[in-house]
Amino acid sequence: MRHFHATHTVFGFGFTLRAVVFGLLLIYCLTPWASPPIALALGLALAQTLGNPFARQTKLATAKLLQYSVIGLGFGMNAHAAVQAGKTGIVFTVVSILGTLVLGYVAGRWLGLTRHVTHLISCGTAICGGSAIAAVGPVLRAKDEEMSVALGTVFVLNAIALFAFPPIGRALAMTQSQFGLWCAIAIHDTSSVVGAATAYGDQALQVATTVKLARALWIIPVSIVTALIFKQKGVKIKIPYFILGFVAAMLINTFVPAAKPVGPVLVGAAKIGLTVTLFFIGAGLSGKVLKTVGARPFVLGLLLWAVISTASLYVILHTV
Template sequence: MLFATLAEQSHAAAALEEGVNTTGIFRHLHTPRVLFGQAFTLRQVVFGLFLVFCLTPWASPPIALALGLLLAQTVGNPFTSHTKAFTHKLLQFSVIGLGFGMNAHAAVQAGKEGILFTVVSIFGTLLLGYFVGKWLGLGRHVVHLISCGTAICGGSAIAAIGPVLGAKDEEMSVGLGTVFVLNALALFAFPPIGHALHMSQNQFGLWCAIAIHDTSSVVGAAAAYGNQALEVATTVKLARALWIIPVAIGTALVFKQKGVKIKIPYFIFGFILAMLVNTFVPAAKPVGPVMVSLAKIGLTVTLFFIGAGLSAKVVKSVGIKPYVLGVVLWVVISTASLYVILHAV
C-alpha cells in the first residue's frame, strides 16, 4: 500500500512537471497498476499503442507527429527522458538509411541547383535575425541560436552552435522550443501549399530543404509529396547541414569564444556512403528497398517522439518574443525562396 501511494505521488509529480492535468480521468491514467509482477500506468499503455501504430504501413510522418502532439497535450509523455535521448540517434540512422534509395548522379545535380540558394539564404537569415532580434530586445545568444536553427538545420544546428556560443540551458531550451513548434507547423502546411501552387517534385524538394528548419520535418514533408521531392530535399538539406562547421567557426570568432569544440555532423558522411554504395555497387541493390523502408519507419517514429515532447508547458515556456523572431525569419525565408524557385527552377 505504501509503495502504491509513493508511486502514485511520484507519477502525479512528474505529470505536473510536464503540465498535464492529473484530476478525474487523468489521475487514473497516471495511477500505477501491477500486472504479471510489472508496474505500469494507462498512459504508458496509450504511448505504447501509438508507438506500435507508427510502426505500421498506415502511419505517415504527419500522422505520427499529430499523435505525438495529441499525447503531449492530453496524458503526457511517460518516457520523456528516453524519447529525448533516442530521437537524435534515430533520426541520424534514418537519414543514413534513406541514402540507400538515392542516386549519386541525381544528388550531385540537386546539390548544384541548391548551393546558391543555400549560401544566400543562410547569411541572409543570420543577418535578418540579428536586426529583428535587436528590435525585439532579445538576448544575443537566443537570437543567434534561433537564427542558426532557421538558417541551417533546426535542432541539430542549435545543438552544435550552443556549446560554441557558451549558451545557457534556458537559452538552448528557448531556441529548440521555437524551432520545434514551427517545424510541426511546416510539416502540415507545406505539402498542401505545394499542391495548390502545382509545384514540381524538384521545386517542392528544394523549397522544403531551404524553408523548413529541421531535417526530420524536411524529410517528412518531402516524403508526403513524392519520391523525387524526397531525394532532392534530403540531398540539399544535408549539404546545407554541413554549413554548421563554418558557421560555428564564425560564431566562435564573432562572440570571441576560445578553445571551444565544434560538433561535426558525421552522420552526413554515412548518408553519402550509403548513396555511393547504392549507385556504384550492383550487389547492394536488393538491400536498398529494405533499408529505405526501415528508414521511413524510423523517421515516422522520430516525428512521433518529437511531437510527444512538445507539451503545453514547453510551448508556453518559450515566451512570445522568440516565437515572433522565429515566425518573421520563417515567413521571410519561405516566401522569398518560394518566389525564386517558382520563377527560376
C-alpha cells in the same frame, strides 16, 4: 486523467495506462498506415493530454534514430542525381543562410532579445533547426533556458511546416524538384524536411534530403565564425558525421550492384524510423516547452521563417 497516471500491477509488472497508450501509438507508427504528419500529430496530442511517460528516453533516442534513418535513406539515392540537386541548391543555400543570419541579428535587436537567443534561433532557421542549435549552443556557452527557448521555437514552427507545406505545394502545382528544394531551404529540421517531402513524392524526397544535408554541413563554418564573433576560446565544434554515412550509403547504392536488392528494405526501414522520430518529437512538445518559448522569441522565429519561406518560394517558382 489521474487514473492514467496511477500505477497498475499485472502478473507482478507495474505499468501506467498512459504508458500503455504511448506503446499503442508507437506500435501504430511502425505500421504502413502511419505517415510522418500523422505521427507528429499523435505525439503532439499525447504531449498535450496525458503527457509523455518516457520523455527522457525519447529525447535521447530522437537524435540517433533520425541520424540512422537519414543514412538509411541514402540507399535509395542516386549519386549522379544528388550531385545535380546539390548544384541547383548551392546558390539558394548560401544566399538564404547569410540573409537569415543578417535579418535575425537586426530583428533580434529590434525585439530586444539577447544576442545568444537571437543567434540560436537565427542559426536554427538558417541551417537545420535543432541540430544547428545543439551544435552552436555549446560554442556560445549558452544557458539551458536559452537553448530551451530556441529549440522550442524551432520545433513548434517545424510542426506547422510539416502539415502546411504539402497542401501549399499541391495548390501551387509545384513540381517534385521545386517542392523538394523549397522544403530543404524553408523548413528548419531535417526530420520535418524529410517528412514533408515524403508526403509529396519520392523525387521530392531525394532532392530535399540531398540539399538539406549539404546545407547541414554549414554547421561547421557557422560554428567557427560564432566562436570568433562571440570571442569564445577553447570550444569544441560539433561535426555532423552522420552525413558521411548518408554519402557512403548513396555511393554504395549507385556503384555497387550487389547492394541493389537490399536498398528498398533499408529505405523502408529508414522511413519507419523517421515516422517514429517525428512521433517522439511531437511527444516532447509539452505545454511546459511551449510556455518556455515566450512571445518575442516566437515572433523572431516566425518572422525569419515567413521571410525565408515566401522569398524562396517566389524564387523557386520563377527560376527552377
